[in-house]
Amino acid sequence: DIQMTQSPSSLSASVGDRVTITCRASQSISSYLNWYQQQPGKAPKLLIYSASSLQSGVPSRFSGSGSGTDFTLTISSLQPEDFATYYCQQSYSTPFTFGPGTKVAIK
């Protein structure tokens, strides 16, 4: 199975800050990497697919990069509605594993 790790597990940031979350796969997954945002009590929302493609309707302040084993999600200017938990997920092979999540909290 491909293991996904994320760092940091949590962070505190202020509105307007630039935030970067890292995801690492235990083996190469090419660009089969997706990012999701989950607000408390709600279903996850797809932000980025195929490592760097912005899902329709997602603000352009979100961006993704990377390939192989190392990936990043960047929020260029954090907004109040961005405080949430972010998950990466690989779609390279079964089981389609998720990372443990990164909680972004208000500083």
Place this chain on the structure above:
Amino acid sequence: EVQLVESGGDLVKPGGSLRLSCAASGFTFSDYTMNWVRQAPGKGLEWVSSISSSSSYIYYADSMRGRLTISRDNAKNSLYLQMNSLTAEDTAVYYCARAPRLLSPKPDAFDIWGQGTLVTVSS
């Protein structure tokens, strides 16, 4: 409006069974691979199972293999998950989710999610 609505979650005793359903609307259900993802209370997301558009390809998480049957009825725009021999570790919100790539044998991502249905396994 594109929508997924899960149902069937309940309180069940250890060793019991449950069948979850997911009703789809607003898109051509028969064109998409469909999936179940679960989230235990206070925990992260865990992929459970996927089924391709024509049911030709089916995948299960090892943690639940042998206890699960995923199925779909394209005429009814519905997805199902039959779960048997449930344990406390199966307690979670179960989400139905669509994979966006048309007629793909496996999910590339999960772009549309339902609101989830809660399964509680307890005596």
